[in-house]
Every structure is written in C-alpha cells, then in structure tokens.
Amino acid sequence: MKPVCTLILPLFLTLSLFSGCSNKSPEPLMEALQSSDISGERLWERISEEAPYEDYSQWPGHEGLQPGQSPHGAWHRVYANKPLVDALPVADGTAPYGTIIVKENFTSSRELDKLTVMAKVEGYNPENNDWFWAMLSPEGEVLAEGSPGGCISCHSGMKYNDYIIIKNLDESLE
Ligand code: HEC
Structure with a gap:
C-alpha cells in the first residue's frame, strides 16, 4: 500500500496545483457532429458538456466583449473551436467541417441573454454551405434551430466568406 500512496499522492497534489493555476481546461478534441444526429439539443450537449464552449479560444483578433449590432444584442463575445482556429487563416474562405462558432449575446447592461451558434456539419445543408444554425438560451433552451430563414438571409451577405x-x-493573424 505504502509505495502506491507515496507515488499517487504527490501526483495528485501536482495535478491539483496545475489545474489551480488556470481555470481554463484544454478544449477536448471531439469528433465532428454528424448530419444524422444534429439538433439544437445535440449541439447544446456538445457545447455545454462534451466540449464546453468557454474552453474554446475567442475569435483571434476579436477577443473580449465587443459592441454588436441588431438583432444580436448590444455586446457580444465570439468563441471558435479548435478545428476552425487551427485552420485560420483559411485561404479559400471556407470553414472546415467540425467548426463550431458560439456567439454570446449580451444586453446593453451586459447580461448574457442568448447564445447564437453556427456548426459546420458535412452534408447537412449543402445549398447554404452546410451550416446548422441555433439560438439557445444561456441555460440551453432551444429557441431556433436548423436552417432558419432569418439567420441565413442576413448572413448570406457574407456568403463569399462562408456566411461569417x-x-x-x-x-x-499577424
Ligand atoms: C439582421 C441580420 C442578422 C440576423 C437575422 C442574424 N445575424 Fe448573426 N450576425 C449578424 C451580424 C451583423 C454579426 C456580426 C456581429 C454583431 O454585430 O453582432 C453576426 C454574427 C453572428 C455570429 C458570429 C460569427 C459571424 O458570422 O460573424 C454567429 C455565430 C451568428 N451571427 C449566428 C446567428 C444565428 C444562429 C442567427 C439566427 C438565429 C443569426 N445569426 C441571425 C447579423 C445577423
């Protein structure tokens, strides 16, 4: 028993010391969501439990709370997962499959109001570049999902930039 304890206890202490240094855990690398099981609920499970979006990077060069435009709210913060961030800059202007972009939308008094999310799902909606769109409450209630006409038509002004x-x-990035 003793040798195990002498090994495990210092290891445990070292690990807790390191995790205490930063409250940001590394973003786990996950398999891309599939068109066969994508839904607002599935997406919420991915961004809240399997790979919490707060562990993503904020969009490079657009970090922190930024002033936003209608309909998204007075302030916003945009997170992008590893498959996208690792691919930036993307010469052909197309986000890779597996990309998830989460936008926190805040009221003018800077309270988190809604999450709007774009997830690139292979084969989901080829006509509109395979984005799955969702609007969620901060607690994960699905308020809009799939291919809402409003999201697509407003963002299609940037179709050449993959709707972003x-x-x-x-x-x-320099
Ligand atoms: C009337 C126009 C409009 C509509 C409708 C709209 N958006 Fe946006 N969206 C914007 C603008 C403008 C931005 C840039 C950031 C900002 O100003 O808030 C943006 C940014 C985003 C971003 C950050 C990535 C990017 O494209 O820059 C996401 C994610 C997003 N919107 C999701 C959605 C979803 C999901 C819906 C539908 C539920 C939606 N949007 C509807 C205008 C719109």
Whole structure:
C-alpha cells in the first residue's frame, strides 16, 4: 500500500496545483457532429458538456466583449473551436467541417441573454454551405434551430466568406 500512496499522492497534489493555476481546461478534441444526429439539443450537449464552449479560444483578433449590432444584442463575445482556429487563416474562405462558432449575446447592461451558434456539419445543408444554425438560451433552451430563414438571409451577405460576418476567414493573424 505504502509505495502506491507515496507515488499517487504527490501526483495528485501536482495535478491539483496545475489545474489551480488556470481555470481554463484544454478544449477536448471531439469528433465532428454528424448530419444524422444534429439538433439544437445535440449541439447544446456538445457545447455545454462534451466540449464546453468557454474552453474554446475567442475569435483571434476579436477577443473580449465587443459592441454588436441588431438583432444580436448590444455586446457580444465570439468563441471558435479548435478545428476552425487551427485552420485560420483559411485561404479559400471556407470553414472546415467540425467548426463550431458560439456567439454570446449580451444586453446593453451586459447580461448574457442568448447564445447564437453556427456548426459546420458535412452534408447537412449543402445549398447554404452546410451550416446548422441555433439560438439557445444561456441555460440551453432551444429557441431556433436548423436552417432558419432569418439567420441565413442576413448572413448570406457574407456568403463569399462562408456566411461569417465578424472577420474574413483568409485574414492574416499577424
Ligand atoms: C439582421 C441580420 C442578422 C440576423 C437575422 C442574424 N445575424 Fe448573426 N450576425 C449578424 C451580424 C451583423 C454579426 C456580426 C456581429 C454583431 O454585430 O453582432 C453576426 C454574427 C453572428 C455570429 C458570429 C460569427 C459571424 O458570422 O460573424 C454567429 C455565430 C451568428 N451571427 C449566428 C446567428 C444565428 C444562429 C442567427 C439566427 C438565429 C443569426 N445569426 C441571425 C447579423 C445577423
């Protein structure tokens, strides 16, 4: 018993010391969501439990609370998962499959109001670049999901940039 304890206890202490240094856990690398089982609920499970979106990077060059436009709310913060961040800048302006972008929308008094999410799911909706769109409450209630006409038509002004508005995908990160 003793040798095990002498090994495990210091290991445990070291690990807790390190995890105490930062409250940000590394984002786990997950298999991309599939068109056969995508739904608002499935997406919430992915971004709240399997790979919590707060562990993603904030969009490079657009970090922190940013002033936003209608209909998204007065302030926003945008997170992008590893498959997208690792691919940036994307020369052909197309986000890779597996991309998840989570936008926190805040009221003018900076209270978190809604999450709006874009997830790139292979084969989900080829006509509109395979994005699955969702609007969720901060507690995960699904308020809109799938291919809402409103999301698509407003974002389609940026179709050349894969429907993404805040930044050009091919923009250099330097
Ligand atoms: C009337 C226009 C409009 C509509 C409708 C709209 N958006 Fe947006 N969206 C924007 C603008 C403008 C931005 C840039 C950030 C900002 O100003 O808030 C944005 C940014 C985003 C982003 C961050 C990534 C990016 O494209 O820049 C996500 C994710 C997003 N919207 C999701 C959605 C979802 C989901 C819906 C539908 C439920 C939706 N949007 C409906 C205009 C719109």
